[in-house]
Amino acid sequence: MKALLSRDSLLKWAPVLVLLVLMLTFPIFEMLNDLARGKEHLYLLDSRFLSVRNFARIAIAAAPALMVALGVTFIIIMGSIDLSMEGTVSVSAVSFAYAFIALGGTLASWAWLAMPLALVVGAAIGMLNGLVHVKLKIPSFMASLAMGFVGTGFALLLTGGERVRVDDPIFRSLLTVRWFNFPIMIYVAGAFLLLMWFVQTRTTLGRNFYAVGGGEELAAASGLNVSRVRILGFTLAGVCYAMGGLLAVGKIGIAETVTGANFMFVSITAVVVGGTALWGGIGGVFNTLIGVLIVFVINNGMVVIGLPSYIQSAVLGALVILAVVLSTDRKAISFVK
Amino acid sequence: MYELQKVDKKFPGVHALKAVDFKVGRGEIVGLVGENGAGKSTLMKVIYGAYQPDGGTISIDGKTMRFQNPRQAMEHGIGMVFQEQSLIANLTVMENIFLGFEKQFVRFGVINWKAMAAAARHQLAKVKLDIEPSTITAKLSFAQRQLVELAKVLTLEERIDGDLVILLDEPTSVLAREEVQLLFKLVRDLTTRASFVFVSHRMEEVLELCDRVYVMKDGAVVDVVAQNQADIDAIQHKMVGREVDKRYYREHKQKPYDADKVLVSMQQASIERKYHDISFDLHPGEVLCLVGTEGSGREAILRTIVGLERPSAGRLAIKGQRLSRFSARQAVAKGVGYTPRERKIEGIVGGMTVFENMTLSQLHNYARFGVLRVGDEKRLAREWIERLAIKTPSEMKDCGGLSGGNQQKVVLAKWRSGGSDIMLLDHPTRGLDIGAKEDVYEMIRDMSDAGVGIVLVADTLEESIGLAHTIIVLKDGVAQKRFDCTPDSKPSLYDLVHHMI
Numbered sequence: 153m154k155a156l157l158s159r160d161s162l163l164k165w166a167p168v169l170v171l172l173v174l175m176l177t178f179p180i181f182e183m184l185n186d187l188a189r190g191k192e193h194l195y196l197l198d199s200r201f202l203s204v205r206n207f208a209r210i211a212i213a214a215a216p217a218l219m220v221a222l223g224v225t226f227i228i229i230m231g232s233i234d235l236s237m238e239g240t241v242s243v244s245a246v247s248f249a250y251a252f253i254a255l256g257g258t259l260a261s262w263a264w265l266a267m268p269l270a271l272v273v274g275a276a277i278g279m280l281n282g283l284v285h286v287k288l289k290i291p292s293f294m295a296s297l298a299m300g301f302v303g304t305g306f307a308l309l310l311t312g313g314e315r316v317r318v319d320d321p322i323f324r325s326l327l328t329v330r331w332f333n334f335p336i337m338i339y340v341a342g343a344f345l346l347l348m349w350f351v352q353t354r355t356t357l358g359r360n361f362y363a364v365g366g367g368e369e370l371a372a373a374s375g376l377n378v379s380r381v382r383i384l385g386f387t388l389a390g391v392c393y394a395m396g397g398l399l400a401v402g403k404i405g406i407a408e409t410v411t412g413a414n415f416m417f418v419s420i421t422a423v424v425v426g427g428t429a430l431w432g433g434i435g436g437v438f439n440t441l442i443g444v445l446i447v448f449v450i451n452n453g454m455v456v457i458g459l460p461s462y463i464q465s466a467v468l469g470a471l472v473i474l475a476v477v478l479s480t481d482r483k484a485i486s487f488v489k
Numbered sequence: 490m491y492e493l494q495k496v497d498k499k500f501p502g503v504h505a506l507k508a509v510d511f512k513v514g515r516g517e518i519v520g521l522v523g524e525n526g527a528g529k530s531t532l533m534k535v536i537y538g539a540y541q542p543d544g545g546t547i548s549i550d551g552k553t554m555r556f557q558n559p560r561q562a563m564e565h566g567i568g569m570v571f572q573e574q575s576l577i578a579n580l581t582v583m584e585n586i587f588l589g590f591e592k593q594f595v596r597f598g599v600i601n602w603k604a605m606a607a608a609a610r611h612q613l614a615k616v617k618l619d620i621e622p623s624t625i626t627a628k629l630s631f632a633q634r635q636l637v638e639l640a641k642v643l644t645l646e647e648r649i650d651g652d653l654v655i656l657l658d659e660p661t662s663v664l665a666r667e668e669v670q671l672l673f674k675l676v677r678d679l680t681t682r683a684s685f686v687f688v689s690h691r692m693e694e695v696l697e698l699c700d701r702v703y704v705m706k707d708g709a710v711v712d713v714v715a716q717n718q719a720d721i722d723a724i725q726h727k728m729v730g731r732e733v734d735k736r737y738y739r740e741h742k743q744k745p746y747d748a749d750k751v752l753v754s755m756q757q758a759s760i761e762r763k764y765h766d767i768s769f770d771l772h773p774g775e776v777l778c779l780v781g782t783e784g785s786g787r788e789a790i791l792r793t794i795v796g797l798e799r800p801s802a803g804r805l806a807i808k809g810q811r812l813s814r815f816s817a818r819q820a821v822a823k824g825v826g827y828t829p830r831e832r833k834i835e836g837i838v839g840g841m842t843v844f845e846n847m848t849l850s851q852l853h854n855y856a857r858f859g860v861l862r863v864g865d866e867k868r869l870a871r872e873w874i875e876r877l878a879i880k881t882p883s884e885m886k887d888c889g890g891l892s893g894g895n896q897q898k899v900v901l902a903k904w905r906s907g908g909s910d911i912m913l914l915d916h917p918t919r920g921l922d923i924g925a926k927e928d929v930y931e932m933i934r935d936m937s938d939a940g941v942g943i944v945l946v947a948d949t950l951e952e953s954i955g956l957a958h959t960i961i962v963l964k965d966g967v968a969q970k971r972f973d974c975t976p977d978s979k980p981s982l983y984d985l986v987h988h989m990i
Contacts, residue, residue, distance in 0.1 A: 355861060357859055366838035366841055367837075370829075370836065370838055373829065374850035375818045375820070375850050
């Protein structure tokens with residue numbers, strides 16, 4: 153019993169608790185709103201928020217962001233940071249759209265090759281990012297931020313500001329075809345999450361992320377090729393961002409320069425709120441899943457109870473600080489830069 | 490005038506200061522000597538206010554004092570001259586000198602740089618250093634930085650009315666001989682205004698400069714000698730004199746090593762500022778101890794063998810193969826294992842489990858195409874947990890939560906299970922309790938029996954003598970003397986100390 157209530161286990165489960173509390177809080181506001189308008193409302197049962205339809209809506213909104221957040225999870229576990237996601241998402245989404253149309257414009261043709269191509273594009277940008285960071289010894293935040301801008305600019309160059317429509321019905325079935333009330337893209341996202349979990353727990357690379365984040369000196373002294381781990385980490389993150397780009401295009405059927413917009417704040421918020429420590433070594437993909445859900449439940453719940461979006465940003469910002477405050481052992485750290 | 494009476498300081502598991510009496514008279518230069526870990530630095534920290542004693546009193550001119558922090562101690566005229574590392578390298582000399590005391594130059598929130606420069610010039614003149622106060626500190630030589638340190642402390646002269654006590658911590662370790670003489674002359678001149686406490690590993694210097702010398706051992710002052718009665722030999726005997734239990738270090742288990750084979754061969758290797766012209770061969774089954782004071786080059790030699798440092802001259806061969814590129818990856822692949830001194834930082838990855846830590850250096854043995862065989866990893870971990878009697882509820886436990894001794898066993902298991910046969914142990918017993926230490930000694934003997942060559946930097950001299958087949962004594966990066974030790978003919982502590990300082 154005592155172990156259940158310890159600081160450690162509390163911290164471990166705090167994100168899940170926050171998610172549950174949020175899911176029970178929004179229906180209360182809903183009920184109060186309805187009662188004030190004289191409508192009948194039974195708590196939870198009559199909730200529009202707690203409905204399968206709404207959950208599907210949350211899941212659809214969250215799926216692309218989850219892909220992106222998974223990528224940056226590994227980077228943060230290594231103790232680095234990656235800010236290139238917006239550019240990478242845009243470039244891979246746009247390259248996908250152009251390749252898809254050029255190769256036939258329907259999944260039933262060779263155009264399916266556009267999907268692996270997009271992942272390869274993402275991987276290439278990620279690897280370049282990692283190489284710049286490691287070989288030129290530029291701090292990861294700066295290298296990736298710059299790379300992100302290059303990516304956004306490149307996407308604009310490709311499109312000339314145009315929107316590229318991808319309206320192949322088979323590809324759009326990612327969104328339009330539902331199994332058990334949830335569209336196919338949710339299952340794709342779920343499968344990708346499991347794949348990343350496999351990477352995290354069952355591969356040398358996944359283990360090495362934790363080793364580098366937990367003690368880089370030691371990892372080096374144990375014979376690990378730390379540079380290689382870092383470059384591969386950024387490459388893998390690039391693949392995740394491309395995956396996010398694909399789902400984003402699948403969601404709205406359009407690829408454009410701003411496809412990647414907003415992913416930076418949302419993904420990093422989600423990773424941190426999920427309990428992955430900013431200084432590395434602690435956390436994982438399921439933390440990120442919870443974090444992404446928290447972010448999107450807040451977004452959605454606030455819409456349901458009718459609060460304006462600028463309050464949402466403020467709440468998310470406050471949540472990030474709270475999450476970092478909770479997960480930092482301030483006794484062990486004297487200076488923070 | 491400055492006096493400590495029966496000052497006591499305890500840390501978890503260590504009685505660092507045992508009822509220490511210490512006195513500094515007006516204008517006196519007092520020396521402080523002792524082995525590593527004898528309590529010198531703890532005593533210094535108590536004097537300049539970084540530590541608060543658990544018992545005893547501190548008094549200045551008979552008035553009892555209690556300092557909460559170094560700043561309060563400074564306000565009573567006690568200043569510490571750190572080794573050159575304490576200056577902030579990217580600031581100018583004058584900013585360093587007045588760091589934390591800029592207020593005197595501030596008008597309406599703006600610093601008057603001219604006034605600060607003039608004041609800094611005045612301080613620099615006291616130490617006879619002719620440099621522009623606006624020089625960036627990083628551009629100074631080590632000797633100049635040492636003098637800037639002193640100038641910084643001497644600002645106390647203007648700020649404090651009473652007497653000054655200035656602590657000098659190893660001020661000569663980076664200085665050349667002429668520079669040392671200059672510093673000593675300066676210190677003697679300054680005794681008109683201040684008293685000094687001088688800590689050094691160089692016994693001749695201590696005796697040359699100091700009026701009285703305090704000798705510390707195991708947290709207690711064992712002797713105080715005046716300059717005219719001092720005798721280096723006698724002091725060195727006092728610093729070390731204690732009985733050693735041979736069985737404690739498993740000396741009866743020491744077997745001769747295989748002198749025909751060579752695992753590591755270092756020839757005339759040097760790294761500037763760290764060590765110079767070091768040569769030795771390490772054989773299977775041999776325990777080779779590097780003995781010396783802090784900064785004598787011991788750690789750098791270990792780090793060179795494991796590929797974390799690159800020698801600027803000389804040769805290093807591992808198992809007959811000469812190394813040209815130096816990387817930890819290559820060394821580990823050749824069978825080198827390294828247990829660093831800072832176990833928490835460099836030995837284990839906290840947050841990773843016991844089994845993950847054990848296989849960290851040999852993941853390629855447990856993976857096919859990058860996919861790990863976690864079951865095999867756990868099996869290995871369970872086997873070694875049993876073999877070394879590691880106390881952990883399971884191999885899934887967070888390694889950071891284990892006791893120091895058990896963490897050390899995990900580190901050793903990591904290397905041994907991976908087949909390392911060249912072990913570099915840096916203070917493997919630091920911070921361990923006696924039982925855990927004995928476990929480590931036992932493991933060292935077992936490794937020797939299995940044909941592992943060990944280079945050891947031990948926590949104490951006794952440990953070195955007890956465990957070693959071969960001892961190399963280092964002083965300021967230069968090998969002074971080599972001892973071959975069989976169980977019946979080990980060198981005495983005194984033999985070693987004599988060459989160390």
